[in-house]
Amino acid sequence: MSKFKTKVLVSMVSAALVLTACAQVNEKLASGGAKAESTKSQLPVIQAVLTHAPDVPAPITRKYSAKVVINLETQEKVMRMADGVDYMFWTFGGQVPGKFMRIREGDEVEFNLSNSPDSKMPHNIDLHAVTGPGGGAASSFTAPGHTSTFSFKALNPGLYVYHCATAPVGMHIGNGMYGLILVEPKAGLPKVDREYYVMQGDFYTKGKYGEAGLQPFDMEKAIKEQPDYVVFNGSVGALNGEKALTAKVGESVRLFVGNGGPNLVSSFHVIGEIFDKVYVEGGATENKNVQTTLIPAGGAAIAEFKVDVPGTFIMVDHSIFRAFNKGALGMLKVTGPEDKIIYSGKQADKVYLPEGSAAQSIDNKQTAETDKVLSKDEQIAQGKHVFESNCLACHQANGEGIPNAFPPLAKSDFLNADHNRAIGILLNGRSGPITVNGKNFDSIMPAIALSSSQIANALTYVLNSFGNNGGQVTAAQVDKQRKVAPSTSNSEHG
Amino acid sequence: MANVTAGEYRPLFLSTDSPVVNVSSFRIDKAPVTNREFQNFVEKNPKWQRNAVPSLFAEQTYLSHWVDTDSKSAPNPTDFEKPVIYVSWYAAQSYCQAQQKRLPTVAEWEYVAQASFIQKDGSQEKGYNQKILDWYAKASKQTPSDVGKDEPNFWGVHNMHGLIWEWTEDFNSNLISGESRDDSSVNKELYCASGSAGAVNPSDYAAFMRYGFRSSLNAKFTLGSLGFRCAQDGND
Numbered sequence: 001m002s003k004f005k006t007k008v009l010v011s012m013v014s015a016a017l018v019l020t021a022c023a024q025v026n027e028k029l030a031s032g033g034a035k036a037e038s039t040k041s042q043l044p045v046i047q048a049v050l051t052h053a054p055d056v057p058a059p060i061t062r063k064y065s066a067k068v069v070i071n072l073e074t075q076e077k078v079m080r081m082a083d084g085v086d087y088m089f090w091t092f093g094g095q096v097p098g099k100f101m102r103i104r105e106g107d108e109v110e111f112n113l114s115n116s117p118d119s120k121m122p123h124n125i126d127l128h129a130v131t132g133p134g135g136g137a138a139s140s141f142t143a144p145g146h147t148s149t150f151s152f153k154a155l156n157p158g159l160y161v162y163h164c165a166t167a168p169v170g171m172h173i174g175n176g177m178y179g180l181i182l183v184e185p186k187a188g189l190p191k192v193d194r195e196y197y198v199m200q201g202d203f204y205t206k207g208k209y210g211e212a213g214l215q216p217f218d219m220e221k222a223i224k225e226q227p228d229y230v231v232f233n234g235s236v237g238a239l240n241g242e243k244a245l246t247a248k249v250g251e252s253v254r255l256f257v258g259n260g261g262p263n264l265v266s267s268f269h270v271i272g273e274i275f276d277k278v279y280v281e282g283g284a285t286e287n288k289n290v291q292t293t294l295i296p297a298g299g300a301a302i303a304e305f306k307v308d309v310p311g312t313f314i315m316v317d318h319s320i321f322r323a324f325n326k327g328a329l330g331m332l333k334v335t336g337p338e339d340k341i342i343y344s345g346k347q348a349d350k351v352y353l354p355e356g357s358a359a360q361s362i363d364n365k366q367t368a369e370t371d372k373v374l375s376k377d378e379q380i381a382q383g384k385h386v387f388e389s390n391c392l393a394c395h396q397a398n399g400e401g402i403p404n405a406f407p408p409l410a411k412s413d414f415l416n417a418d419h420n421r422a423i424g425i426l427l428n429g430r431s432g433p434i435t436v437n438g439k440n441f442d443s444i445m446p447a448i449a450l451s452s453s454q455i456a457n458a459l460t461y462v463l464n465s466f467g468n469n470g471g472q473v474t475a476a477q478v479d480k481q482r483k484v485a486p487s488t489s490n491s492e493h494g
Numbered sequence: 495m496a497n498v499t500a501g502e503y504r505p506l507f508l509s510t511d512s513p514v515v516n517v518s519s520f521r522i523d524k525a526p527v528t529n530r531e532f533q534n535f536v537e538k539n540p541k542w543q544r545n546a547v548p549s550l551f552a553e554q555t556y557l558s559h560w561v562d563t564d565s566k567s568a569p570n571p572t573d574f575e576k577p578v579i580y581v582s583w584y585a586a587q588s589y590c591q592a593q594q595k596r597l598p599t600v601a602e603w604e605y606v607a608q609a610s611f612i613q614k615d616g617s618q619e620k621g622y623n624q625k626i627l628d629w630y631a632k633a634s635k636q637t638p639s640d641v642g643k644d645e646p647n648f649w650g651v652h653n654m655h656g657l658i659w660e661w662t663e664d665f666n667s668n669l670i671s672g673e674s675r676d677d678s679s680v681n682k683e684l685y686c687a688s689g690s691a692g693a694v695n696p697s698d699y700a701a702f703m704r705y706g707f708r709s710s711l712n713a714k715f716t717l718g719s720l721g722f723r724c725a726q727d728g729n730d
Contacts (some may be wrong), residue, residue, distance in 0.1 A: 088631045117555075117718055120630060120659075121703065122710030143710035144717050145555060167706040168699050216624070216631055219699050 043067040043108055050099035053233045054245055056195040056256060057102040060184050065106040072099060073114040074123040074142070074164070074177070081203065081229060082236035082327065084212040089234065090121065090164070090175035096234030097199035097260060098162065098179025103129075105157040105186045110149065111136065117145035122166055124148075128298070129160035129181045137165040157185035159282030159300040161258050170262050174204060174222050176234060178260030180300060185284075192304060193251035199258040200266045200295070200317060200328060201234065202227035209326060225263040230322040232315065232330040239315065239330030247307050249336025254304045261297030267318040268293050268301065270332065272311065277304040292318050307334045309343045351431065351444070374453075376460065376472050383461025386454045391462075394445075399466035405443060407436040410466035419459065419473055423481040426455045452478035495521040496650045497729050501614060503605040517605045522598055523723035525641040525652045526577035526660060527589060529560075529569035535589050542585055543567065549714075552582040556716045559637065575640040577658050577721040583713035586661045590724035597663040598725035600708070604701070607655065609648035616648070626700040629656040638719075661722040665708040 048070045049057045075094045081087040092098025103109060115123050122143050126135035130152045139150035164177035180199060204222040205215035209229060221227065232239055239245060247253050259266045269292040278290045282300035287293075293301050307313075315330040316323035323329045338345070374382065388397075391409070395401050399410035409415055414436040415422055429447035433440060450458070453475040463471040500519040536542045544557045544567045558580050560567040569578075581589075583597075590596050598606075610616020617623070642652045711720075 120632065120719055122707055141710055143707075143712075143715055144719065146715070166710075168702045171699060171703075216628055219627075 045069060047071075048101060048103065048109075050093065050101055051197070052093065052095050052099060053097050053197040053199060054239065056100055056182075056197045059188065059191070059195075060102060060104045061188075062104070065104065065108070067108045067110060068103050069110045069112070070101055070103075071112045071114065072101075072125070073116055074119060075116045076119050076121065078214065080235050081205070081215065081231075082210060085205075085207075085210065085236075086214045087203065087205065088175070088214070088217075090123070090172060090177045092125070092162070092164075092177060092179050096176035096178075096201065097197070097258065098177065100179065100197045100256070101162075101181040102184065103154050103181070104184050105154055107154045107183075108151060109154060110151050111140065112147055112149050113140045113142055114147040115142040115144050119144040121172075123164050123172065123177065124166050125162055126165040127152075127160065127162040127181055129154055129156070129158070129162070129183050131155050134165065135162075141166065154183045157183045158284070159183075159256055159258070159279070159302055161260065161298050161300055163260060163298070170222055171217060171219070173260060173262040174202075175217060176201060176203075176260070178258070180256055180258040182256060189254075189302075192254040194245075194247050194253045195256065196245050196253070197256050197258075198232050198239065198245075198315065198330060199234075199260055200230065200232055200264075200268070201260040202262065202264045203229040203231065205229065222262065227264065227326065230264060230317060230326040230328040232328060236327035241331075244312070244331035244333045247332060247334050249307060249310055249334060249339075252304065252306045253332070254302060256300065256302055257293075257295055258300040259295040259297055263297060264317075264319075264322070265297055266295040266328075268295050268303070269316050269318040270303075270305070271314040271316060273305050273307070273313050273332075275303045275305050278302065307332075309339050310334045310336050311343075351442075374457070376464075379457045379460040379472065380464050382454075383457030383459070384465075386450065386458040387461050390448055390450065391458065399462065403439070404441070407434065407439070407441045409462050409468075411437065411468060412466075413437055415462065416469045416471075419463070419471060420477070420481055420484075422459055423455060423473065423478050424484065426450065426459070427478070427481060451475075452482070495726060496524050497521055498602070498606055498649050499729065501605065503601060503608065515601045517601050518727075519729040520598070520602055521726040521729065522602065522606055522649070522651060523595075523725070524646070524650060526658060526721045526723045527586075528575050528641055529578045530574040532578040532581070532589060533569055535592055539588070539592065542588065547585070551584040551714055553714055553716045555580050555718075556582060556585070558716075559718070573637070575642075577638055577641050577653070579638070579658060579718055579721045580716040581661075581721065582716050583661050583665065583711070586722040587663070589722075593724060595724035595726045597661055597722060599664050600662045602725055603654075603660065603662050604704075606647070606649055606651055609651070609654075611645055611647055614648055623700050626655045630700065630703050638721075659704075659707055659717070659720045661720065662708065665711055666713070 044064075044066050046066045046068050048068050050070070050072065051057050072092055073094070074090070074092055076088060076090050077094065078086050079089050079096075089096050111125070113123075113125050122141060124137045124141040126137040128135060130136045132152060136150055136152065140148045142148040160181050160183065162179055162181050164172035166172050178199065178201065180197065204218045204226070205211070205228045206218045207213070207215050207228070229236065237243070257268050275290040275293065276288065278287045278293045279285065279302035280287050280293070281296070282302060290303070293303060295301050311334055313332040313334060315332060317328035394406040395409045396406070399408060401408040401410075407414065414434065425445065426448055429445055431444040433442040435441075448455075455478045456473045456475045459473040460471070462468065463473070498517075498520055501517055502514040503517050504514045540546060544560060545565070547556055557567060559573070560569050587597055608615050608617045610619045610622055613619075638657050641657065644652055644656065646652050647654060
């Protein structure tokens with residue numbers, strides 16, 4: 001009897017204790033001071049600084065472990081995939097790749113994952129730097145407009161991928177939900193002059209590469225692993241032109257390179273550089289003098305090199321059609337004095353004419369003719385595409401060409417003077433000196449393997465653009481020129 | 495309400511040889527509950543006023559799109575015919591009970607949702623899934639438009655896709671945990687997918703996303719893209 005009473009009393013007391021404890025926690029939550037309550041750790045608390053690619057947070061200089069608080073928000077937003085092409089990206093922090101996190105081996109991390117109220121989907125995060133089931137995925141599963149909190153201890157140093165692991169996983173990753181977390185070894189990484197964050201990803205859109213408009217995700221292409229886009233840092237050209245990475249001659253550069261996938265493995269290469277050191281797969285193994293390093297989907301690598309000469313160094317996935325046809329191309333621009341011993345630049349350029357044809361031909365095959373007769377406006381519209389994919393690279397988007405190399409098509413006296421001659425050049429190529437708008441050129445244009453209607457459309461477009469005199473070239477005209485022997489004259493003047 | 499005759503339904507995420515779910519005949523609201531309808535309910539049941547509801551039954555964003563007037567809050571008149579959002583499961587269930595109705599089950603909801611304009615199961619029709627996926631791919635920034643403006647499906651029901659997410663009675667009975675790739679171990683008999691490996695075809699992704707979404711909810715959650723409609727046993 002008395003035993004029973006004691007038991008009841010004990011449970012009543014513990015119930016009261018639990019209630020009190022609850023009240024305390026609630027008070028702390030209300031005053032925003034719940035952090036200390038969540039673990040018993042006595043470590044100093046540090047708010048993590050996160051950066052968008054290509055930036056990397058500053059190296060960690062402290063020599064002790066800390067409790068690092070990381071706040072990250074998942075956002076779904078429409079952004080640029082390529083010029084004229086938009087995509088609904090799902091992101092960690094509002095950009096692809098997700099924000100870069102930098103912590104130190106032995107740190108205890110309090111992770112707060114918030115899902116924007118504007119999100120349509122729930123999201124979570126699986127950090128490969130976490131030791132524990134799911135890498136944090138189940139603990140961080142978060143509905144729109146909510147925040148999940150979990151903690152982990154960074155046991156292993158290295159460069160790790162993090163990504164969303166909400167069903168359907170492939171789609172969440174395929175929409176851009178990945179990033180990198182660096183766990184610096186206790187001793188730190190050797191000092192370098194520049195650090196950058198580059199992450200590759202493959203994308204699957206309903207429309208083909210370059211097809212304009214807001215492109216929806218294509219699940220079938222994703223399952224077949226046939227991406228339309230393979231890009232660095234979330235879009236075509238994210239590291240090109242003004243957005244190129246920069247360095248000065250003599251500086252050391254460290255690239256933190258990740259591969260979010262979802263499908264492809266990256267053969268990461270910087271054209272014209274040799275990696276002095278690669279931390280293979282982002283781990284402790286150091287490889288030296290590496291040309292191309294393999295980065296698995298859901299993996300990373302750290303590549304270091306000293307830049308010795310100025311110029312633009314192109315970063316590619318050396319599965320090379322991805323670089324030139326799907327977007328996996330970035331730039332590192334190095335400025336400073338030349339070193340002609342290490343690299344001379346071009347020392348000579350002479351015309352080389354093997355026996356036979358006067359100019360090389362890209363492809364002799366005739367593409368099928370379309371029978372349909374187009375109006376002039378239709379010709380101009382279609383010709384624009386032909387121009388953009390065949391002529392623009394040399395003659396430039398504005399038709400101005402490049403001084404001393406590629407003659408202008410804009411306001412071109414040479415072009416406007418003789419349409420048949422222009423047709424002949426497209427059909428047969430051209431080499432040797434010419435004068436256009438008073439400037440002399442001496443270079444080679446290869447014959448372009450286009451159908452008669454494509455040539456007609458391209459010329460009609462050019463004649464009606466760039467301040468030219470107008471006019472129209474028909475496929476029949478081109479056919480006629482096909483039967484004329486190629487001009488043998490080596491010098492003509494406009 | 496629309497009458498829905500009994501039938502079979504195979505949850506889209508199951509493999510083709512998995513058992514189907516039987517759905518008895520029932521009635522379901524032709525459109526999601528609107529702000530005006532929910533306002534009428536709140537007028538009669540003041541305990542569901544925004545400032546009266548206990549935090550146990552609804553989060554602080556409950557009806558946050560309504561405007562405060564005096565001691566009450568009410569929807570903006572331009573929002574009367576838009577679906578009510580920012581409602582918790584408790585509030586939704588309570589509303590339905592007040593009409594002698596209940597929330598539809600996941601199976602009922604999915605059964606109605608797989609109808610196209612012309613047949614009970616339109617899920618294999620061209621374009622059926624793309625329309626759904628297109629909506630899933632849009633963020634929820636804009637407030638939804640008025641209910642009942644789209645073409646009704648086979649059952650005469652509007653807005654099953656493309657307007658809002660909807661509460662279901664047993665939303666939390668899903669077999670998807672936060673760790674979706676480990677779900678195969680939750681119930682191997684029913685759930686053949688690790689992530690999505692067991693999906694019948696790519697169109698299952700639309701259903702995956704609904705199941706994934708429901709799994710992330712707690713009954714007191716109130717979201718800007720989440721509303722509801724009611725159902726009732728039996729048939730006329």
